[in-house]
Amino acid sequence: MPTVARKDVLEAVYQATLEAIGEGGVPTVPLIAGDILFRAVPEIYLPRPVSGGSVSRGKAATALEPRDGGVGSEDKDKNRFTGLSYTPSIPAVAGLYCVLQQQALVNEAMHYGWKEDRIRNAIKAGTPLASAALANRCVIKIVLMSRFLMADLSPHNPGTEDFFRRLSSRPGVMGLLAKTQYASKVSFWERLVDGDDCSVARGVGLALSSVRYLNGIVVQTVRRSGRSLDEKGDNVVIFGKTGRPISGLRVDQVFYFEPTGRLQRFPLSFP
Numbered sequence: 001m002p003t004v005a006r007k008d009v010l011e012a013v014y015q016a017t018l019e020a021i022g023e024g025g026v027p028t029v030p031l032i033a034g035d036i037l038f039r040a041v042p043e044i045y046l047p048r049p050v051s052g053g054s055v056s057r058g059k060a061a062t063a064l065e066p067r068d069g070g071v072g073s074e075d076k077d078k079n080r081f082t083g084l085s086y087t088p089s090i091p092a093v094a095g096l097y098c099v100l101q102q103q104a105l106v107n108e109a110m111h112y113g114w115k116e117d118r119i120r121n122a123i124k125a126g127t128p129l130a131s132a133a134l135a136n137r138c139v140i141k142i143v144l145m146s147r148f149l150m151a152d153l154s155p156h157n158p159g160t161e162d163f164f165r166r167l168s169s170r171p172g173v174m175g176l177l178a179k180t181q182y183a184s185k186v187s188f189w190e191r192l193v194d195g196d197d198c199s200v201a202r203g204v205g206l207a208l209s210s211v212r213y214l215n216g217i218v219v220q221t222v223r224r225s226g227r228s229l230d231e232k233g234d235n236v237v238i239f240g241k242t243g244r245p246i247s248g249l250r251v252d253q254v255f256y257f258e259p260t261g262r263l264q265r266f267p268l269s270f271p
Contacts, residue, residue, distance in 0.1 A: 014206055039063070
């Protein structure tokens with residue numbers, strides 16, 4: 001997972017993003033009540049019930065609380081668009097990371113999953129990576145209960161290219177990036193999705209979180225599907241506060257996956 005390697009880059013991109021927003025706004029997309037999101041979490045955050053049991057709605061709701069951006073979380077600061085700023089003048093922000101389409105969930109899980117022992121063992125035993133990627137995880141199906149206005153950084157929005165052009169044309173930003181590990185010919189998008197350094201993405205995300213009318217970000221996942229280069233899907237980052245519930249979200253279903261890829265469903269119960 002990426003880390004903030006250059007605090008000066010984060011701060012410069014943060015300021016440039018605010019200027020680009022002030023100059024021409026930011027592309028947006030609404031998520032409306034009834035829309036569906038998915039979120040995968042390790043079972044440690046929502047243990048699997050015994051056979052014939054049920055999942056507590058209250059406990060499931062705690063799995064929808066952002067966990068980044070808190071004081072003393074430097075060693076866990078691995079999210080791309082939200083987290084610590086490492087600069088006193090820029091507030092830290094927590095983010096809840098979900099997906100709009102199930103293929104995005106699987107693509108992300110496949111990218112990170114092969115690094116885990118239990119998933120590698122399942123693959124060695126003959127389970128395909130796509131099936132093993134969600135081993136010992138639960139997937140939460142979330143229903144939106146209210147409207148969320150999101151900054152849309154996905155290529156589907158015709159305004160995204162113009163926004164990145166305005167952002168990257170701010171004086172000094174590209175010059176600073178050229179002095180870092182980034183090659184001068186690398187596009188701003190490629191810098192945004194750098195797999196090791198999220199300095200650029202964090203600067204963009206923290207700036208967008210300061211815009212009061214925005215609830216989060218929609219951005220296409222860069223993880224490729226094994227079936228099609230075009231089958232990617234969109235990630236959703238909802239801004240929030242560390243360890244605090246985000247209003248307007250309801251847990252609809254919870255699914256658990258075994259290393260074989262077999263799916264288990266459990267009913268929800270109160271509390």
